Amino acid sequence: MKAALKTLEGTFDIAEVAVPELAGDDWVRARVRVAGICGTDLRHWQKHEPDLECHIMGHELAGEVVEIGPGVQNVAPGDRVVIETVLGDGTCEFCRVQRYNICPHLYEVRTKSVSRAYAEYVVGPKHKFYKLPDHVSFEQASLIDTLSVCLHAHHLSGLGINDSVAIIGAGPIGLGQLLLAKASGADAVIIDTVQHSLDLALQLGADVVVNSANEDPLARVTAFGRGRGVDITFECAGGTSMPETLPLATKCVRRGGKVVVVGGFDAGETTIPLEWQRMQMSEIQLMLSASFAFHDIYPEQGMVLDLIAKGRIDVGPLITHRFPIDRINEAFETAQDKENTGAVFVAIHL
Numbered sequence: 474m475k476a477a478l479k480t481l482e483g484t485f486d487i488a489e490v491a492v493p494e495l496a497g498d499d500w501v502r503a504r505v506r507v508a509g510i511c512g513t514d515l516r517h518w519q520k521h522e523p524d525l526e527c528h529i530m531g532h533e534l535a536g537e538v539v540e541i542g543p544g545v546q547n548v549a550p551g552d553r554v555v556i557e558t559v560l561g562d563g564t565c566e567f568c569r570v571q572r573y574n575i576c577p578h579l580y581e582v583r584t585k586s587v588s589r590a591y592a593e594y595v596v597g598p599k600h601k602f603y604k605l606p607d608h609v610s611f612e613q614a615s616l617i618d619t620l621s622v623c624l625h626a627h628h629l630s631g632l633g634i635n636d637s638v639a640i641i642g643a644g645p646i647g648l649g650q651l652l653l654a655k656a657s658g659a660d661a662v663i664i665d666t667v668q669h670s671l672d673l674a675l676q677l678g679a680d681v682v683v684n685s686a687n688e689d690p691l692a693r694v695t696a697f698g699r700g701r702g703v704d705i706t707f708e709c710a711g712g713t714s715m716p717e718t719l720p721l722a723t724k725c726v727r728r729g730g731k732v733v734v735v736g737g738f739d740a741g742e743t744t745i746p747l748e749w750q751r752m753q754m755s756e757i758q759l760m761l762s763a764s765f766a767f768h769d770i771y772p773e774q775g776m777v778l779d780l781i782a783k784g785r786i787d788v789g790p791l792i793t794h795r796f797p798i799d800r801i802n803e804a805f806e807t808a809q810d811k812e813n814t815g816a817v818f819v820a821i822h823l
Contacts (some may be wrong), residue, residue, distance in 0.1 A: 475739055476802045478590035479528045482518040484590070485801045485820075490498055490529075493596040498544035498585070501602050503554055507611040508590035508798075509533035510819045511619060511810045512644055513737055516712055518805050531590025531821075532558040532583070535614035538602065543600045553605040555614040557621075557774045558588040559764050560601060572768035574625070579764075586733035592800060603775055606782045612795075612820050613781055616645070617789040619818070620777040625765035626735045627657070630705050634658035637703040637769045639694045639725045641669035641718045643682075643711030644811075646735055646792055646819045650707045652786045662697045664690045664721075665710075668814045673790060694725040702727035711736020714744070716745050723747055728755040734764050791818040 474492045477485040478776065495502060508531045538552045546553060560583040561568040561576025568576050576582070587597035605614055623646060632638065636659045640647050643665035654661045655678040662681040663674045671682040682695045691745060695702055706722040710714075722732045752759070765773040780786045793816050796804035801821060808819040 474593035475798065476529050476589075477531075477798060478802060479517070479522070479525045479530055479741075480520045481521065481523060481526045483517060483521060485805075485817060487799055487801070489688050490592070492562050492594050493586070493589075495540065495542050495596055497598070498542040499599045500542045501545055501599050502540040502594055502596045503536040503537055503556060503602065504539050504590045505534050505536040505590060505593060505595055505823045507535050507615040508821045508823065509615040509619070509645075510804060511819065512646065516564055516737065516739065516804070518809055528584070529589040529592045531592075532588040532614050533618040533619075534590035534595065535605065535611040535823075536595070539594070539690070541599070547599055547638035548602050548604055552602075553607075553614075555605060555617050555774070555778060556587055556595060557601040557603070557772070558583055558590070558618065559774075560587050560596075560597065560671055561767065567761060574764040574766040591798065592819065603778055605778070609778070613788055613794055614778070616649075616772060616791060616818060616822055617777045617781065619645045619650045619773045620652070620786070620788060621765040622646060622735065622762075623653050624768075624773045624777055626650065626707060626733050626762035627759050628706070628768045629762050630731055630733045632657055632659055632705055635660070635784060636705060638662070638702045639664065639706045639722075640698070641665075641690075641706065641722055641725075642714075643667065643674050644709065644738060647707070648674060648791055648817065649788075650709055650735065651679055652659055652788070656780070656785050657681075658737045660697075662694055663775050664694070667812055670811070670817060673817060677787075678791060679780070690721060691724055695696070698725075698727055702730060706730070707731045708732065708734045709736050712739065715743065719745050720747055723752055723757060723759070726757055728757070731760060733737045733762055792820050793817045794819045796821055
């Protein structure tokens with residue numbers, strides 16, 4: 474099959490590799506149709522990582538079932554599906570209570586099967602394949618992973634109707650967080666430095682947008698929160714901006730409020746000074762959100778699919794660019810240079 478393999482320099486080479494085999498009677502093979510590029514993928518772009526050389530990357534994907542094991546009943550060949558790529562070892566105490574998103578072996582397990590979106594075929598256990606209704610496209614489905622990350626953070630926050638929310642970062646995660654907040658009856662302000670992303674946020678229902686390159690975000694958010702700050706702040710930028718965005722998040726929230734960190738940190742120790750005394754005396758809760766899993770008895774990925782299928786959130790406007798897999802390096806360059814390209818979510822077609 475055709476696949477994009479990570480190079481030592483952090484770009485991709487298109488190559489022919491073996492089609493993955495079913496690992497058990499309850500496994501499924503799917504033909505990938507659309508895969509996405511997210512912030513996590515971009516943190517590996519053009520980065521020297523010898524341990525990832527020749528590795529197949531990508532974890533946001535939808536496709537069509539082509540083969541099933543004898544123990545599979547939930548999908549059949551020909552079914553259109555979205556594939557969940559958060560897969561733990563299935564045996565640890567966290568997996569046993571459906572908190573597989575914090576499985577200690579999560580990365581090493583998922584990257585051996587379901588988390589290989591930039592290739593023609595992918596395999597995984599049957600419970601990670603969700604049938605798509607006819608009216609949900611492969612492109613829409615490729616955003617379900619992103620929105621599932623947002624939904625997990627949403628659930629952790631306890632966000633309720635009429636809450637005030639600040640979202641820092643207007644990439645796919647931040648905009649997804651906005652869609653969920655508005656669908657839940659919250660008032661939302663979103664902060665970024667990329668104007669086209671803020672313009673899209675207004676189209677998606679943001680009450681206020683703040684370009685922090687031109688104006689004071691803290692003053693705007695404080696005023697939005699009636700002089701005391703907002704009930705909940707979602708940090709959705711992450712990466713190298715975290716030393717600036719995390720302190721801002723703790724200042725935007727009111728006394729007794731919550732800060733939910735959705736944006737990802739880089740590996741290793743990160744030192745970020747915070748006003749710990751003020752946060753403690755204000756009983757500000759700092760919550761860290763990691764990927765997604767279950768909410769009560771419901772898989773969060775399935776919940777997002779349901780929200781899209783019912784028309785309660787519209788993810789279509791987030792898709793700004795499309796590339797064939799043969800142009801994956803151009804796709805990554807476009808996603809990386811969003812200030813000049815206008816990129817939000819870049820879809821790769823296979």
